[in-house]
Amino acid sequence: MIVAMQEKATEEQIDYVIEAMVEEGVEVHRTTGETQTILAAVGPTAALDLTKFENLPGVLKVHRISSPYKLAGKGFRPEGTVVEFANGVKIGGEKVAVMAGPCSIENEEQIFEIAKSVKAAGAGFLRGGAFKPRSSPYAFQGLGIPGLKLMFEAARANGLLVISEVMEISQIEPMLPYVDCFQVGARNMQNFNLLRELGPAKKPVLLKRGMAATIEELLLSSEYIMSGGNYDVILCERGIRTYETATRNTMDISAIPVVKKLSHLPIVGDPSHGTGHRDMVAPMARAAVAAGADGIIVEVHPNADKAASDAAQTLYPEQFEKLVAELRVIAKAVGRSI
Ligand code: PEP
Ligand code: MN
Numbered sequence: 001m002i003v004a005m006q007e008k009a010t011e012e013q014i015d016y017v018i019e020a021m022v023e024e025g026v027e028v029h030r031t032t033g034e035t036q037t038i039l040a041a042v043g044p045t046a047a048l049d050l051t052k053f054e055n056l057p058g059v060l061k062v063h064r065i066s067s068p069y070k071l072a073g074k075g076f077r078p079e080g081t082v083v084e085f086a087n088g089v090k091i092g093g094e095k096v097a098v099m100a101g102p103c104s105i106e107n108e109e110q111i112f113e114i115a116k117s118v119k120a121a122g123a124g125f126l127r128g129g130a131f132k133p134r135s136s137p138y139a140f141q142g143l144g145i146p147g148l149k150l151m152f153e154a155a156r157a158n159g160l161l162v163i164s165e166v167m168e169i170s171q172i173e174p175m176l177p178y179v180d181c182f183q184v185g186a187r188n189m190q191n192f193n194l195l196r197e198l199g200p201a202k203k204p205v206l207l208k209r210g211m212a213a214t215i216e217e218l219l220l221s222s223e224y225i226m227s228g229g230n231y232d233v234i235l236c237e238r239g240i241r242t243y244e245t246a247t248r249n250t251m252d253i254s255a256i257p258v259v260k261k262l263s264h265l266p267i268v269g270d271p272s273h274g275t276g277h278r279d280m281v282a283p284m285a286r287a288a289v290a291a292g293a294d295g296i297i298v299e300v301h302p303n304a305d306k307a308a309s310d311a312a313q314t315l316y317p318e319q320f321e322k323l324v325a326e327l328r329v330i331a332k333a334v335g336r337s338i
Contacts, residue, residue, distance in 0.1 A: 199228010
């Protein structure tokens, strides 16, 4: 942390700030220039609360220079993390992962039909929610564990891995036998109790960016899982809420290269929630892969218009098939494959 003092800061004010920094357990290195004094904190700065110093008398600006996340930071594993799944599938390596399936598991016929078609198109993971975080308590809430069992059977019958959302701690245990990857949804990115419990769960976790979360907050949330001993975390950009109303969310494609710069964790793009519109899913999926995403997660349904949730952003199987074919070309252009 660097504290830049105002040009007119007095010696008394400077001493006061130094004292406050020392009290936080850091060593202070002072540089007095011709017009301004700079105070650099060295030591355990990760947990420092910058706002504590911003309002002290004589302070101009406070900057953080070392990252507040240690395990998720690039420096922890400069070579990058590759998350490996039971059947040898990897996320974070040369291959771009494709996860696809309905927003919600609805019934046996639906999930078996979609599993077959996404597999044929080239997906490696079957997605589908058994526990649904719906904005309205009256909307379809998901089939729960019985639905998840159906998805597990459909996935295994087609050689696919299973990814499904966990909303609360009590669901971890019953979900464990039926998922290859837990998904933490945007609404739970800062459910710190849940994140902590996913540390010892020892199954990969796809952590979605909260709709009002900064990239730093996303990385700090991943730190909760990693500090519990689970380093198999995959981040997901699924759009953030902005003043724009033309799309459901604003899909922040730039988050992909930013995460690549700051962290060793893989990141996938979710153009379905990122846009909210079926016709915009393919362009943003292509953009995500072009920007360096390690995978995409897309909503696909045999009868997309009639999907129980997120119908407007759900692709028909034919559209998904076409998209994967396009993504193969883009992946190749950026030195990857599908
Ligand atoms: C989902 O994947 O269906 C979902 C609810 O996503 P998000 O948490 O990104 O809204
Ligand atoms: Mn959805």
